[in-house]
Amino acid sequence: MDTEHIHLDEFAHLRTFFHRFDPRAKIVSCLVLLVIAVSLKTPAGLAVALIGICLMIRGAQLPVRRILKRLGFIIPVVLMVGIFLPVVKLGTPLFSVDLGFCQLNFTKEGLQASILFLLRITCAALLMILLTFTTPLHVLLHSLSDLKVPQIFTQLIQFALRYFFVLYDEVTRMQRARRSRNFKPAKHIFSRRTLSIIGGMIGVLFIRSYERGERVYFAMMSRGFRGKIRLLDYPQIRVKDYVFAFLIILLGVLSLIIDQEGWGWPAVWK
Amino acid sequence: MAGCLEIENLYFKYHDGTLALKGVSLSIEKGEKVAILGPNGAGKSTLLLHLNGIHLPQQGVVRVNGVEINSSNEHQVRSKVGLVFQDPDDQVFAPTVWDDVAFGPLNMGLQRQEVEKRVADALQAVGMWEYRHRAPHHLSYGQKKRVAIAGVLAMDPQIIVLDEPSAFLDPVGQSNLVGILDDLNKEGKTILIATHDVDMAAEWATSIIVIKDGRVLAQGGTELLVQQDLVEAAGLRFPLVSQVFRETAVKYDLPLPCTVEEGKKILLKLTRH
Numbered sequence: 001m002d003t004e005h006i007h008l009d010e011f012a013h014l015r016t017f018f019h020r021f022d023p024r025a026k027i028v029s030c031l032v033l034l035v036i037a038v039s040l041k042t043p044a045g046l047a048v049a050l051i052g053i054c055l056m057i058r059g060a061q062l063p064v065r066r067i068l069k070r071l072g073f074i075i076p077v078v079l080m081v082g083i084f085l086p087v088v089k090l091g092t093p094l095f096s097v098d099l100g101f102c103q104l105n106f107t108k109e110g111l112q113a114s115i116l117f118l119l120r121i122t123c124a125a126l127l128m129i130l131l132t133f134t135t136p137l138h139v140l141l142h143s144l145s146d147l148k149v150p151q152i153f154t155q156l157i158q159f160a161l162r163y164f165f166v167l168y169d170e171v172t173r174m175q176r177a178r179r180s181r182n183f184k185p186a187k188h189i190f191s192r193r194t195l196s197i198i199g200g201m202i203g204v205l206f207i208r209s210y211e212r213g214e215r216v217y218f219a220m221m222s223r224g225f226r227g228k229i230r231l232l233d234y235p236q237i238r239v240k241d242y243v244f245a246f247l248i249i250l251l252g253v254l255s256l257i258i259d260q261e262g263w264g265w266p267a268v269w270k
Numbered sequence: 271m272a273g274c275l276e277i278e279n280l281y282f283k284y285h286d287g288t289l290a291l292k293g294v295s296l297s298i299e300k301g302e303k304v305a306i307l308g309p310n311g312a313g314k315s316t317l318l319l320h321l322n323g324i325h326l327p328q329q330g331v332v333r334v335n336g337v338e339i340n341s342s343n344e345h346q347v348r349s350k351v352g353l354v355f356q357d358p359d360d361q362v363f364a365p366t367v368w369d370d371v372a373f374g375p376l377n378m379g380l381q382r383q384e385v386e387k388r389v390a391d392a393l394q395a396v397g398m399w400e401y402r403h404r405a406p407h408h409l410s411y412g413q414k415k416r417v418a419i420a421g422v423l424a425m426d427p428q429i430i431v432l433d434e435p436s437a438f439l440d441p442v443g444q445s446n447l448v449g450i451l452d453d454l455n456k457e458g459k460t461i462l463i464a465t466h467d468v469d470m471a472a473e474w475a476t477s478i479i480v481i482k483d484g485r486v487l488a489q490g491g492t493e494l495l496v497q498q499d500l501v502e503a504a505g506l507r508f509p510l511v512s513q514v515f516r517e518t519a520v521k522y523d524l525p526l527p528c529t530v531e532e533g534k535k536i537l538l539k540l541t542r543h
Contacts, residue, residue, distance in 0.1 A: 138365030138405075158365060165407040166359050212360060218324050219361040222353040223421060224345060224377030232372065232382055 018060035019134045022241035023143035024234070029245035030131050036252035037123040045259025046119040052251040053126045060134050067129055074125050081117050086110030137161065142231055151229060163216075167209065174201055273297035274460055275321065275351075275429060280330035282316055282484075290316040292484035293330070298462065298477070300428075303455055305471035306464045307495075308481040309505035314433070314464040315356075317481070321431050321462070322351040334429070349378055352427035356434040358406075358414035367393070367409070367417050368402040374425040392424035393417075396450055412443035419450065429460045436467050448474055468495060472509035472528040480504045496526045 018026075037049045057067065086094075091109030132140070141154045178197070186194040275298040282291040290313045298304050308314050319325045320332050323344030332339045339347050355361045364370035371392055375385040393399040396416040406414055415435070422430060435451070436444045451474070455461050465471055471478060471492070478494045480487040482504050488494050495501065496512045508516070511533040512526050519526045522540065527533045 138369060141365070159363065162363055162365065162407065215355060215357070215360040216363055218319065219353075219355045220363070220373075221324055222322055222348055222355075222361075223374035223425060224348050225373075226345065226377065229373070230376040230379075232376070232385065 025241040025245040029248040033252040045255045049255040082114045085114040274300040276333040278331045303476045304462045305475035313484040351429045352422035354432040358418040361418040362406045388424045392420040431462045
């Protein structure tokens, strides 16, 4: 309606190779790489994975600024763990802080662990950003169904996304209507009147959604819905897609080998 | 002659005990343009949900092409009678316009080629083909409405039923809608709308059904819309054109016009004197 809606997949229309990459092959290979990346134990292995992922992002022509912005979501998690880990992990103390009742030791091992954690979570987040930025959301959900993910999950996501905006508009309109009758929320949250008005609004929203749910279901039945959403099959996966998926998994394997110090041929690296 | 849609003595009671329909009987011929009029809460929407078997009759009979709707054929009926809901946000749920219009044909178990052809035809019929890759929540209200109509057209029903089709549409949207409905009617489809819009009913419909409190008050031509007692009983009003010419028609002993065209003719006739 009149509100600015968020586009979740704003770069999905670009047409680089990564965008044309079959979504099913893309999902599977990215997931494999993700699992490998988060299980790596040395900075060297993680660095290889990270460089590989960055190269893929470069290839997909995604704007760096938007990626960094999206990456911002992980900062709170990283900060929390980054401060916490060096303190709780036992090992050689680097420095300590005296709090009076106890002494906090920042250990070298803990610091290393938090650096590893930072690298892992960056790898994982970048991969997911790459996947969602290069695949339109409905294609992603359709592919998940193709990959035998139960429809209950994909449908939940699909309906949530579709009706989030409808609800969002409804809330905006209700807020505007309240404001136009001079409603001002109290300064603190414990005002009885403010609470009861906001509570009432949530209740109305709930009932409206419930009723809408019923109408949506009737409308679906009217068009012959019988419990399962049928989808057109996607075309066959091409050889190119297999090759590219294989390369992505190979990146994972490579970083795993380096991580394990080459499984007996570390001389090459040392 | 048997109508393509017949309802006999239909009753319907909601879970909370509200009796929404109290013995509705009506008959609609093939190729007609029918407007069902009545005040809020008259039972219009409940009646419409019976036409394609979403609600099955608790008492009474609904027949489509002479076949009674029951739980064993309700699914086949849905591809014969297409129902367009009032709020397109209730109906258009898929992530893209194309997917939404393909929903019905896919449920009918059609093959890919046929599905693609039907989606293209339906979207072109409502002028939304250029928007096929768009997400519904980025469309305007009128556009969503057209997508909702396309979603039903793609199932190629013989009868198309629309609940309050002109509600919330701007004037251009309304005249587009009337154009779409007339085109469909020319292709031989029977069209039924439930509406409050007396002027639209007067201009567009060939047959009028007036309902109130779960009963049919009258069924007939557009002349029903200027029957004083009926219009008052049903909580409606005269079409604007009829209101304008009411006294004039009595004075010069002319039939009371319902449509703008009829009104224009009377004006020309009178000014020529």
